[in-house]
Amino acid sequence: MANVIISGGNGFLGSHLSEKLIKEGFDLTIVDNLSTSKYIQVPNKAKFIKKSIEKFTTNEKFDFVIHLAARPSPEDYIKNPLATIDSNDLGTRNMLEIARKSDATFMYTSTSEVYGDPKIIPIPETYFGYVNPNGIRSCYDESKRFSEALIKAYERQYGLDVRIQRPFNVYGSRIREDGFYGRVIPRFIDQALRNQDITVHGNGRQTRSFLYIDDWIDATRKFLFNKKGEGKVLNIGNYKEINILNLAKLIIKLTNSNSRIIHLKPREEDPRRRAADITNVKKVLNWEPTVTLEEGLEVTINWLKNKNKL
C-alpha cells in the first residue's frame, strides 16, 4: 500500500484525514510538534514523530507528502509570529524536499486568508488577494502566500506533482474551543452550552462560509488521488455566507441556550466578507459540499457536549 507522510497530522484536519487513510490501509507517518493540538489523537497504526517540521528531514521515500503543520488560529499566531512563519517557509521547504527526493505527490493546505480582505465575493482562485504584507496577520497569510510561491517554484524547476488547496473555515469534532486556539464555531458552542455570554468581535456583520469536516475529507481525497488535481490550486469551501451575528443566534437556538450576545472590540484587520467560489473544484473534482450548516452544527454541538460533559 502507498506510503504517506502528513505534517500536522495530530491536529483537527490532520487527525480526521489520518484516521480515514489508516482505515483505507495506507502506511502513515505523522510529524507534529503538538504546538496547537491539545491531546495526542493519531491513530494507533500510524508512526508518530514528535518534531517541528522546520527541523525535520528524512531519507525515507513516500508516495504522498501532505503538509498541514501550521498555527491557524488568529489569537495564537499573532502571539507566535516567528513560529507561524517557520512552518510555512522552512517547514514547507523540508516537506517539498522529501517529496522531490521521493518523486511523490505533494499536497499543501494553504488558506482562504491568502485573499486577505477580498473585494470580490464569492472569491475565485484567480483573485490575487488584498493583503497587508506587514500587518498583524501577515505572519500567517503572507507566509501561506510565500509557501504557495515556493511550491510552484518546485513544480517549475523540478516538475514535481504539486496540489494546493485553500480551505475556507472548516469545523467539526476535534476542533479546539479553548483559549487562544478556539475558533469561532467551537467557541460559540462552548459558550452557549455553558450559558455564558457569546463574544462577537465588532458588530458581527463580518461574514464567513463554513465547511463541515466530512466534506473537507471528501474533497481532499478526491484532490489527492485524482490525476486531474495535478498542478491545481483549488478553493475547498462553501459558497454560502453567514454573518457572525446570525451564526451566534443559530447556535443559541440549536443549543437551547440562555446566553446573551455581547460585542467585543473588532479584531484588527479582520476580513469583512468571505465566501468561496467553487466553480473550479466542481469542474475538476466533481465535488461540492453536501452537509448543511445546521446538520454540521448539530454533530459538533453533540461532540462538544459529550467531551466537556455539559
Ligand SMILES: NC(=O)c1ccc[n+]([C@@H]2O[C@H](COP(=O)([O-])OP(=O)(O)OC[C@H]3O[C@@H](n4cnc5c(N)ncnc54)[C@H](O)[C@@H]3O)[C@@H](O)[C@H]2O)c1
Ligand atoms: N481548519 C480550517 O478551517 C483551516 C482553514 C484554512 C486552512 N487551514 C490549514 O489547514 C492546516 C491544518 O489546520 P487545522 O485546522 O487542523 O489546525 P490545528 O491547529 O488543529 O492543526 C495543526 C497541527 O500542526 C501542528 N503544528 C503546528 N506547527 C507545527 C510545526 N512547526 N511543526 C510540526 N507540527 C506543527 C500542531 O501541533 C497541530 O497538531 C493548517 O495548515 C491550516 O493553516 C485550516
